[in-house]
Amino acid sequence: MIERARRRKRGVAQPTLAFSASSCHVFTMPQSLAFRRRLRAGLVVVLASLGAHGSLTAQSAGRVSAPELREVDALEGTVVDVVGKPMRDVEVYLAKTNRVTRTDANGVWRLPKPPVGPHVVVARAIGYMPYVREVIIGSGANETVDLLLRRYPRTLTAVQITARSNAASADAEVQADRLIQMKVSTGRLFTRDQIVEQRPYSLAELIQGIPGISVVRGRGEGQGSIIATSTRAGVGSSRSADGPCELQFYINGTPIDNEAAATLDPLNFRSVEVYPQTTLLPGLPSRADKCGAIVVNMLRQ
Numbered sequence: 001m002i003e004r005a006r007r008r009k010r011g012v013a014q015p016t017l018a019f020s021a022s023s024c025h026v027f028t029m030p031q032s033l034a035f036r037r038r039l040r041a042g043l044v045v046v047l048a049s050l051g052a053h054g055s056l057t058a059q060s061a062g063r064v065s066a067p068e069l070r071e072v073d074a075l076e077g078t079v080v081d082v083v084g085k086p087m088r089d090v091e092v093y094l095a096k097t098n099r100v101t102r103t104d105a106n107g108v109w110r111l112p113k114p115p116v117g118p119h120v121v122v123a124r125a126i127g128y129m130p131y132v133r134e135v136i137i138g139s140g141a142n143e144t145v146d147l148l149l150r151r152y153p154r155t156l157t158a159v160q161i162t163a164r165s166n167a168a169s170a171d172a173e174v175q176a177d178r179l180i181q182m183k184v185s186t187g188r189l190f191t192r193d194q195i196v197e198q199r200p201y202s203l204a205e206l207i208q209g210i211p212g213i214s215v216v217r218g219r220g221e222g223q224g225s226i227i228a229t230s231t232r233a234g235v236g237s238s239r240s241a242d243g244p245c246e247l248q249f250y251i252n253g254t255p256i257d258n259e260a261a262a263t264l265d266p267l268n269f270r271s272v273e274v275y276p277q278t279t280l281l282p283g284l285p286s287r288a289d290k291c292g293a294i295v296v297n298m299l300r301q
Contacts (some may be wrong), residue, residue: 070137096176174283212276225258245291
């Protein structure tokens with residue numbers, strides 16, 4: 001009490017407590033004019049610094065850069081069934097390449113010195129649904145790939161099982177053909193691992209910031225639509241008289257409209273292929289008024 005009285009007598013500012021519903025702050029009564037000027041100057045520097053940092057963060061967050069690739073010693077993993085039991089003698093290969101191997105008694109497989117870049121890994125065995133998984137070899141994220149095989153329903157005949165297996169393998173070959181475009185031209189592949197890591201709320205959020213395209217959410221009933229347009233020089237103006245040329249959306253190779261693309265749940269995506277430029281892509285029907293493509297490959301049900 002005596003010390004407080006002495007401080008009050010000398011004119012030293014006393015701390016005043018101000019409470020809010022969310023936080024507690026300590027304020028002091030104004031002291032000298034010089035002190036207030038120094039405080040104001042310090043706040044200006046801090047706010048300017050925060051503003052610059054926020055701007056850089058927003059710019060970097062809004063641009064999706066492709067991963068840098070490096071050579072790897074091997075691509076390897078395991079194959080198991082639905083109960084987690086290792087499967088032996090399962091064929092594992094990279095679609096559209098001559099890289100093929102088989103699992104050992106422990107379900108382990110290994111492909112030495114695989115080519116870097118986006119690829120399609122396929123695992124297949126008689127009586128089981130082929131397992132297809134996209135990887136980006138050399139990105140540091142997919143050098144160990146674990147695969148799971150499920151049996152076909154017992155209601156299917158041997159002829160039906162063979163037909164379905166051949167169709168799945170053929171689809172993997174076609175997709176691998178498309179991914180070659182990313183090596184010789186432009187494009188971006190989002191693998192299942194990347195999608196799970198990013199946890200986007202929508203397809204628009206996932207593809208936002210890819211060089212070569214602009215993505216906006218359109219208005220409409222329900223969740224509206226997604227409009228992706230090409231920003232590449234010389235692409236779009238000659239293909240669409242009404243403005244920038246839009247990219248075509250696909251689900252498993254089937255064209256869908258912008259409204260349907262907005263309703264897709266990224267949790268069900270196996271992978272997403274993005275091709276910003278106008279090009280003929282294997283397995284995809286093209287339209288004269290569209291430029292490029294965004295292909296959503298769904299997880300099998």
